Amino acid sequence: MHTPGRTSTLSVLISINIMVSALTNILPVERKQKSITPPVEANTSLSVFVDTRVVLHCPNATSDAVIVTWAVTFRNQTSCSRDYRTDNNKTSEKTCTDERISWDFRPDQNFALQINPVAITHEGYYKCEVITPDGNFGHGHHLRVLVPPKVTLSLGENGTTICWAVAGSPAAQISWTPTGDCHTVEERLGNDTVTVQSTCHWEDRQVSEVSCFVSHVTGNKSLSIELNQGAITLEFPASALLVILYVKFSLFLVIILVIVGFTYFQRINHCRA
Numbered sequence: 001m002h003t004p005g006r007t008s009t010l011s012v013l014i015s016i017n018i019m020v021s022a023l024t025n026i027l028p029v030e031r032k033q034k035s036i037t038p039p040v041e042a043n044t045s046l047s048v049f050v051d052t053r054v055v056l057h058c059p060n061a062t063s064d065a066v067i068v069t070w071a072v073t074f075r076n077q078t079s080c081s082r083d084y085r086t087d088n089n090k091t092s093e094k095t096c097t098d099e100r101i102s103w104d105f106r107p108d109q110n111f112a113l114q115i116n117p118v119a120i121t122h123e124g125y126y127k128c129e130v131i132t133p134d135g136n137f138g139h140g141h142h143l144r145v146l147v148p149p150k151v152t153l154s155l156g157e158n159g160t161t162i163c164w165a166v167a168g169s170p171a172a173q174i175s176w177t178p179t180g181d182c183h184t185v186e187e188r189l190g191n192d193t194v195t196v197q198s199t200c201h202w203e204d205r206q207v208s209e210v211s212c213f214v215s216h217v218t219g220n221k222s223l224s225i226e227l228n229q230g231a232i233t234l235e236f237p238a239s240a241l242l243v244i245l246y247v248k249f250s251l252f253l254v255i256i257l258v259i260v261g262f263t264y265f266q267r268i269n270h271c272r273a
């Protein structure tokens with residue numbers, strides 16, 4: 001007679017168990033998701049010209065910051081960091097010995113980092129991390145350093161035309177109008193800049209003028225050159241020769257006139273005498 005009561009208590013217990021286990025299955029997931037939330041972090045990209053002054057800001061640094069750290073990974077994969085503690089007003093330059101990288105003004109007022117002057121080797125990832133009682137914040141800057149190439153165009157040997165984009169970063173792109181039979185080579189210089197040289201010729205066609213177009217992130221450049229300059233230089237001596245002939249002929253005429261005049265006056269004098 002106790003059996004139905006027992007089974008009902010059992011089923012209640014089982015259903016409670018299921019509910020509890022279902023709840024405990026849901027709750028830890030929700031808790032985990034909350035505690036795993038990463039620190040507020042953002043990345044920005046920045047391109048700057050070489051040899052300028054660069055200031056990297058730490059947008060999340062507020063007055064309640066306890067420690068501010070700048071961690072740098074250069075393009076050669078070496079890294080360094082420097083930090084500032086607000087409680088004892090102390091800075092430490094762990095392995096950041098480059099004097100061109102410094103705190104912008106005083107770290108107790110401004111958590112920005114200054115690079116002056118910036119070099120190609122300073123390319124890399126700069127991250128500021130701020131520790132505050134409310135949590136940690138980070139902001140990363142991908143820094144790219146640009147060097148405009150020096151562009152020249154000239155006639156080479158054997159009827160070739162050569163266009164150079166010297167010591168640029170990143171490497172420039174060279175194209176021609178009209179398109180010719182070209183050979184382009186890139187040379188990486190010791191200071192990580194690149195020289196691009198494009199040598200072309202236009203053998204089969206009648207081409208009088210060609211243009212070299214240099215495309216680069218710092219700005220594009222176009223240069224033109226006359227191919228048959230030889231013909232022009234030949235024209236000049238020919239006209240000079242004509243001038244010389246003309247001058248010589250005029251001088252000859254003057255001399256003749258003087259002689260004729262002289263003999264005429266002499267004859268008149270002779271007749272009077």
Ligand SMILES: *[C@@H]1O[C@H](CO)[C@@H](O)[C@H](O)[C@H]1NC(C)=O
Pocket residue numbers: 041042043125140
């Ligand atoms: C920021 O850039 C770094 C380095 O490239 C990368 O590890 C990180 O995941 C990036 N963070 C965000 C939020 O994009």
Ligand SMILES: *[C@@H]1O[C@H](CO)[C@@H](O)[C@H](O)[C@H]1NC(C)=O
Pocket residue numbers: 040042059060137139
């Ligand atoms: C941190 O900076 C980012 C922009 O870089 C901004 O969107 C975010 O709101 C800032 N967070 C705090 C807590 O100030």
Ligand SMILES: *[C@@H]1O[C@H](CO)[C@@H](O)[C@H](O)[C@H]1NC(C)=O
Pocket residue numbers: 089108
């Ligand atoms: C922190 O130290 C600098 C010198 O290192 C000093 O000029 C400045 O007044 C100090 N700031 C505070 C808030 O003590």
Ligand SMILES: *[C@@H]1O[C@H](CO)[C@@H](O)[C@H](O)[C@H]1NC(C)=O
Pocket residue numbers: 074076078098121122
């Ligand atoms: C890497 O680049 C940094 C920044 O210019 C420089 O201080 C460091 O000496 C370089 N390290 C190597 C191994 O080239």
Ligand SMILES: *[C@@H]1O[C@H](CO)[C@@H](O)[C@H](O)[C@H]1NC(C)=O
Pocket residue numbers: 157158
């Ligand atoms: C000049 O061109 C000729 C024929 O195209 C070639 O045989 C010769 O090697 C070239 N000389 C130079 C210095 O490039």
Ligand SMILES: *[C@@H]1O[C@H](CO)[C@@H](O)[C@H](O)[C@H]1NC(C)=O
Pocket residue numbers: 050147167189190191193
């Ligand atoms: C890199 O080196 C080349 C030649 O060695 C030089 O002309 C150029 O000015 C240098 N550029 C930089 C940014 O140091």
Ligand SMILES: *[C@@H]1O[C@H](CO)[C@@H](O)[C@H](O)[C@H]1NC(C)=O
Pocket residue numbers: 215216219220
């Ligand atoms: C330079 O030329 C490229 C194409 O080669 C073009 O996409 C780019 O917009 C040009 N840049 C400027 C500043 O004119």
